[in-house]
Amino acid sequence: MNADTSRPVAVVTGAARGIGKAIARWFLARGQRVALIDIDLHTLNECAEELGAEHGERVLAIHGDVSDSTAVQAAMARVDQAFGRIDALVNNAGVAVFKPAADTSYEEWRFVMATNLDGPFLCSQAALPLLRRAGGGSIVHIASISGLRASTLRVAYGTSKAALIHLAKQQAVEWAAYGVRVNAIAPGPVETAMARQVHTPEIRADYHDTVPLARYGLEQEIAAAVGFLCTPDAGYVTGQVLAVDGGFDAAGVGLPAFRRFVG
Numbered sequence: 001m002n003a004d005t006s007r008p009v010a011v012v013t014g015a016a017r018g019i020g021k022a023i024a025r026w027f028l029a030r031g032q033r034v035a036l037i038d039i040d041l042h043t044l045n046e047c048a049e050e051l052g053a054e055h056g057e058r059v060l061a062i063h064g065d066v067s068d069s070t071a072v073q074a075a076m077a078r079v080d081q082a083f084g085r086i087d088a089l090v091n092n093a094g095v096a097v098f099k100p101a102a103d104t105s106y107e108e109w110r111f112v113m114a115t116n117l118d119g120p121f122l123c124s125q126a127a128l129p130l131l132r133r134a135g136g137g138s139i140v141h142i143a144s145i146s147g148l149r150a151s152t153l154r155v156a157y158g159t160s161k162a163a164l165i166h167l168a169k170q171q172a173v174e175w176a177a178y179g180v181r182v183n184a185i186a187p188g189p190v191e192t193a194m195a196r197q198v199h200t201p202e203i204r205a206d207y208h209d210t211v212p213l214a215r216y217g218l219e220q221e222i223a224a225a226v227g228f229l230c231t232p233d234a235g236y237v238t239g240q241v242l243a244v245d246g247g248f249d250a251a252g253v254g255l256p257a258f259r260r261f262v263g
Helices: 018-029 041-058 069-083 106-133 155-178 193-198 201-210 219-229 256-261
Strands: 009-013 033-038 059-063 088-091 137-142 180-187 241-244
Touching: 009 018, 009 069, 009 106, 018 033, 018 041, 018 088, 018 219, 033 041, 033 069, 041 059, 059 069, 069 106, 088 106, 106 137, 106 155, 106 180, 137 155, 137 219, 155 180, 180 219, 219 241
Parallel strands: 009 033, 009 088, 033 059, 088 137, 137 180, 180 241
Antiparallel strands: none
């Protein structure tokens, strides 16, 4: 692969579909090179073929499990070999188990924590030397509104995302000395293929009633927020969590029934 070291490089985990794929597209549309890391080999190959047809050698697909420290080190070594640098790391890979807290097994708890928390920790540690070598850069963790607000059936998922938000703050405080900024994005409900498949009409109606903007977010809207945090325009922003949620978190305990009194 042609290592054009003049072009910035973004590494996106969980990049084969949904929000991760939209984030990869954001960077590619701005002329950057992108390494796609995903555990789903079939979907990763499809994504790489699609994006590669549009952007050629600026796309690198890496099959790997972000919860496996050996795999993560190997993935970053491949990025270094192919592209020679890392300017942005987006930790998007995530899993969920939606069960009552009392029924969530330790194995399910560890499954969620391994990907959602251990994964970003491992990827950040492995990418840091390359970010420092490039003169600094940006790390963005994809957390969730469930990391800011407690939510039914999300004891493992919500806790992992709350911890991920704090990880961003810890890293931001220490790694500022290296010129590395670290922030988190907390998406609300997003119109992904998975959401369309698993969210029933009742669930969708409840979200529309609860979110002040009364709709799901778009993958491209999450990608744009991530992209901003990776640009020089956000050069003084670090250690922050940005809720991209249609006002969901700001609504607090406000009841949808009260909205008829507004306007």
